[in-house]
Amino acid sequence: MEELKVDLTVMNEEGLHARPASQLVQALQGMECQVFLAKVDDGEEVDAKSILGVMMLAAERGTKMSVRAKGKDSQKAIEAVSRILSEKGGS
Amino acid sequence: MIQVESVRQQENLHLSVLCGEEGLTREIKKADLNRPGLELAGCIEFFDPDRIQIFGGGEMHFLYEKGDDPSVEEILAKIFNSAVPCAIITNDLPATDDMIEKARTNHVPLLRTSLSTTRFYKRIYEFLEHYFSPSTLVHGTLVDILGMGVLLLGDSGVGKSECALELVSKGHSLVADDVVRVVCLGDRILNGSCPHLIRHYIEVRGLGIVDLSKLYGIRAIRKEKSIDLVITLQDWKPETYVERVGIDRQLYELLGVELPHLTIPVKPGRNISTIVEVGARDQRLKLLGINSAMEFNDRLMKMTAGSSSEMAGTIH
Numbered sequence: 001m002e003e004l005k006v007d008l009t010v011m012n013e014e015g016l017h018a019r020p021a022s023q024l025v026q027a028l029q030g031m032e033c034q035v036f037l038a039k040v041d042d043g044e045e046v047d048a049k050s051i052l053g054v055m056m057l058a059a060e061r062g063t064k065m066s067v068r069a070k071g072k073d074s075q076k077a078i079e080a081v082s083r084i085l086s087e088k089g090g091s
Numbered sequence: 092m093i094q095v096e097s098v099r100q101q102e103n104l105h106l107s108v109l110c111g112e113e114g115l116t117r118e119i120k121k122a123d124l125n126r127p128g129l130e131l132a133g134c135i136e137f138f139d140p141d142r143i144q145i146f147g148g149g150e151m152h153f154l155y156e157k158g159d160d161p162s163v164e165e166i167l168a169k170i171f172n173s174a175v176p177c178a179i180i181t182n183d184l185p186a187t188d189d190m191i192e193k194a195r196t197n198h199v200p201l202l203r204t205s206l207s208t209t210r211f212y213k214r215i216y217e218f219l220e221h222y223f224s225p226s227t228l229v230h231g232t233l234v235d236i237l238g239m240g241v242l243l244l245g246d247s248g249v250g251k252s253e254c255a256l257e258l259v260s261k262g263h264s265l266v267a268d269d270v271v272r273v274v275c276l277g278d279r280i281l282n283g284s285c286p287h288l289i290r291h292y293i294e295v296r297g298l299g300i301v302d303l304s305k306l307y308g309i310r311a312i313r314k315e316k317s318i319d320l321v322i323t324l325q326d327w328k329p330e331t332y333v334e335r336v337g338i339d340r341q342l343y344e345l346l347g348v349e350l351p352h353l354t355i356p357v358k359p360g361r362n363i364s365t366i367v368e369v370g371a372r373d374q375r376l377k378l379l380g381i382n383s384a385m386e387f388n389d390r391l392m393k394m395t396a397g398s399s400s401e402m403a404g405t406i407h
């Protein structure tokens with residue numbers, strides 16, 4: 001099964017709060033692959049399709065994150081996560 | 092990382108600090124404890140300085156009598172001049188002047204509890220075990236159904252949260268939605284709780300994030316619960332295998348512990364929360380030694396055996 005993994009940095013001014021978290025979950029919604037998100041520092045993964053899971057990470061700006069996608073659409077999922085985490089907007 | 096300060100704050104340990112407060116930031120590196128009787132008696136070569144040192148009645152009475160002996164003094168100095176996180180005296184016994192002085196000069200916290208050694212051992216170990224036991228985050232929802240901790244698993248969007256919500260409105264309690272912290276205690280019990288930040292919250296598609304403790308009151312939530320049963324919700328497909336009788340036991344392994352496991356196919360029109368509740372009730376019966384599927388099968392086998400002997404009778 002296809003599996004991809006990348007490390008990214010949260011660029012959003014206010015970190016991964018409700019809005020970017022819901023964008024992230026929304027973007028991954030229809031994809032078949034499983035996507036996991038973790039802070040590089042502690043390595044504990046949460047399901048990136050779970051809004052509570054993503055928000056629980058309480059990732060602030062500058063936090064290094066690792067994203068792992070497994071299954072069909074993995075490439076698309078990684079791209080979507082990279083795009084949302086690297087957006088700078090504070091909203 | 093856990094510091095001695097966290098241990099001191101535990102109310103059920105009844106601890107007070109005698110001296111060495113500045114050392115309360117010392118890190119506790121393992122859950123193991125040591126009673127330094129062997130060391131005080133002269134055998135220091137197996138001493139493990141990472142352990143909390145517990146001076147019980149035996150050690151203290153030894154020190155009251157033999158504490159002035161230079162060889163004992165030397166050993167006590169070695170114990171306090173090591174990386175020990177702290178030393179704790181039990182039974183509210185007085186510390187010797189020598190202990191206080193050595194704790195002070197080495198900045199090792201010296202604490203005292205009113206509890207007996209055995210009781211204190213049990214309580215502090217239970218507390219420390221939570222920090223040092225294997226743990227993991229599970230993507231699932233944990234509910235308490237009639238005292239049974241039921242962990243609901245399944246792909247995102249299969250309806251775990253909605254099922255939990257229905258169970259809560261039927262009177263059961265939620266422990267954690269979507270993210271469950273699971274700790275393995277004593278190699279056999281899996282304890283589930285909710286990460287602090289999202290405690291009491293649940294995400295319901297279409298509504299967003301809601302606070303169950305405020306909507307349903309305190310009975311709707313539980314801080315932690317041991318996990319007794321795992322139920323996987325699975326999108327129904329005609330070709331998937333579905334248990335129809337319930338004689339074969341399925342198991343789910345988590346942190347090295349095997350738990351009874353049920354797989355429930357999800358299909359529009361099926362009331363999943365009722366099925367989950369019945370699954371929990373049935374599992375509870377099994378724990379009491381009553382296995383409905385087996386009993387039914389036994390009844391069937393008796394009947395078939397009975398009719399075959401009747402048939403045998405007619406032949407002869």
